[in-house]
Amino acid sequence: MAGDSRATRARLLDAAFAEFAEHGLAGARVDRIAAAAGANKRLIYVYFGNKEQLFDHVVERCLAEGSEVVPFDVTDLPGYAGALFDHLVARPDLMRLVAWKQLERPGATDSEAASYRTKVEALASAQAAGRVEPGIAPADILALTLALAQAWFTAAGGTGALRGADARQGADGPQSEAFTAHRAAVIEAVRRMTSTAAPAG
Amino acid sequence: MAGDSRATRARLLDAAFAEFAEHGLAGARVDRIAAAAGANKRLIYVYFGNKEQLFDHVVERCLAEGSEVVPFDVTDLPGYAGALFDHLVARPDLMRLVAWKQLERPGATDSEAASYRTKVEALASAQAAGRVEPGIAPADILALTLALAQAWFTAAGGTGALRGADARQGADGPQSEAFTAHRAAVIEAVRRMTSTAAPAG
Numbered sequence: 001m002a003g004d005s006r007a008t009r010a011r012l013l014d015a016a017f018a019e020f021a022e023h024g025l026a027g028a029r030v031d032r033i034a035a036a037a038g039a040n041k042r043l044i045y046v047y048f049g050n051k052e053q054l055f056d057h058v059v060e061r062c063l064a065e066g067s068e069v070v071p072f073d074v075t076d077l078p079g080y081a082g083a084l085f086d087h088l089v090a091r092p093d094l095m096r097l098v099a100w101k102q103l104e105r106p107g108a109t110d111s112e113a114a115s116y117r118t119k120v121e122a123l124a125s126a127q128a129a130g131r132v133e134p135g136i137a138p139a140d141i142l143a144l145t146l147a148l149a150q151a152w153f154t155a156a157g158g159t160g161a162l163r164g165a166d167a168r169q170g171a172d173g174p175q176s177e178a179f180t181a182h183r184a185a186v187i188e189a190v191r192r193m194t195s196t197a198a199p200a201g
Numbered sequence: 202m203a204g205d206s207r208a209t210r211a212r213l214l215d216a217a218f219a220e221f222a223e224h225g226l227a228g229a230r231v232d233r234i235a236a237a238a239g240a241n242k243r244l245i246y247v248y249f250g251n252k253e254q255l256f257d258h259v260v261e262r263c264l265a266e267g268s269e270v271v272p273f274d275v276t277d278l279p280g281y282a283g284a285l286f287d288h289l290v291a292r293p294d295l296m297r298l299v300a301w302k303q304l305e306r307p308g309a310t311d312s313e314a315a316s317y318r319t320k321v322e323a324l325a326s327a328q329a330a331g332r333v334e335p336g337i338a339p340a341d342i343l344a345l346t347l348a349l350a351q352a353w354f355t356a357a358g359g360t361g362a363l364r365g366a367d368a369r370q371g372a373d374g375p376q377s378e379a380f381t382a383h384r385a386a387v388i389e390a391v392r393r394m395t396s397t398a399a400p401a402g
Contacts, residue, residue: 024225024304026228027227027228096304099300099303099304100304102300102354102355103225103297103300103301103304135389136386136389136390137382137383137386139379140382140383140386141386143352143353143383144349144352144386144387144390146352147348147349147351147352147355148345148348148349150348150355151344151345151347151348152344153303154303154348154351154355178340181338181341182338182341182344185337185338185341185342185345186341186345188336188337188394189337189345189390189394192393192394193390193393193394
């Protein structure tokens with residue numbers, strides 16, 4: 001691919017991410033994406049296909065970026081949850097894209113499913129080796145760890161409001177006391193959930 | 202209020218819940234809601250105000266119903282999480298409404314904020330009395346407990362797909378092995394997070 005076309009593709013995907021995060025799949029306008037990228041609308045269809053396929057491309061790209069910035073670390077699940085939390089705070093629109101996806105385009109793409117499967121297999125091996133508490137199934141450990149890392153954005157609709165915060169802006173922001181305490185709580189909760197030293201019942 | 206008008210209001214709110222859960226706030230059509238309720242569209246404005254205010258009424262009603270069906274129990278947080286999970290499984294469209302709300306109508310209503318505040322205060326008292334692990338702030342315990350109870354619907358976008366399930370339909374459904382295991386995992390994770398018997402680091 002020529003450099004020009006690679007740069008245009010990247011600009012279109014950046015613009016599409018912003019448009020989808022703001023308006024969702026149904027509300028997004030392909031001509032606004034083209035205008036924001038300074039590209040001909042026709043190129044969207046040439047490079048990516050229809051609007052739904054463009055959405056899938058944007059999701060895949062976020063997933064690939066996420067795996068690079070926050071590699072899954074089965075030897076340090078609390079640290080992984082903290083790093084994922086930081087990544088979401090740095091890009092709060094990611095959680096908006098995820099929410100639109102669940103509402104308007106549910107189901108996983110092939111590479112999404114493959115990425116989860118790899119993580120679940122790593123968790124199963126870690127459990128077999130006695131490094132992760134074996135009482136919770138690997139797929140559930142993964143789902144619950146992700147949920148804890150995302151809680152600030154999902155479950156904080158109310159708690160964020162209670163703090164007088166706007167969850168979309170990373171709530172109180174990375175400098176606040178509430179933010180720092182929440183980050184530590186996420187890490188501690190994952191540690192307690194996955195530690196092989198079980199608490200008494 | 203006359204019985205007729207009470208019944209009409211209830212039918213309108215039922216129809217509005219279904220419409221908002223399916224299409225969101227921007228996508229919802231007031232005339233479809235009126236038609237589904239067999240009521241005059243004008244009554245929506247008379248009873249509830251504009252579309253945004255109708256949305257708030259629907260959210261408030263779900264919250265009130267939730268508090269009734271799943272009372273917050275600070276003496277049994279794992280049980281509370283399990284009961285909340287069951288409630289969400291029984292009404293999977295609730296999580297769609299919550300997601301639309303976060304995207305299109307963020308921020309808490311007064312009674313939503315009051316409901317959270319009450320729970321946080323109960324958690325703080327339970328911590329002071331030594332019944333809940335004190336190492337995590339009450340607002341974070343609440344947010345993380347809610348996130349764990351909702352994980353099947355939020356973080357399970359990928360894991361649900363991995364199981365070949367449709368998260369919108371309560372994934373594998375209440376009879377499946379994956380469902381039963383996940384429910385137990387939620388309860389166990391909340392127990393470990395809130396138990397006063399801390400695991401070794």
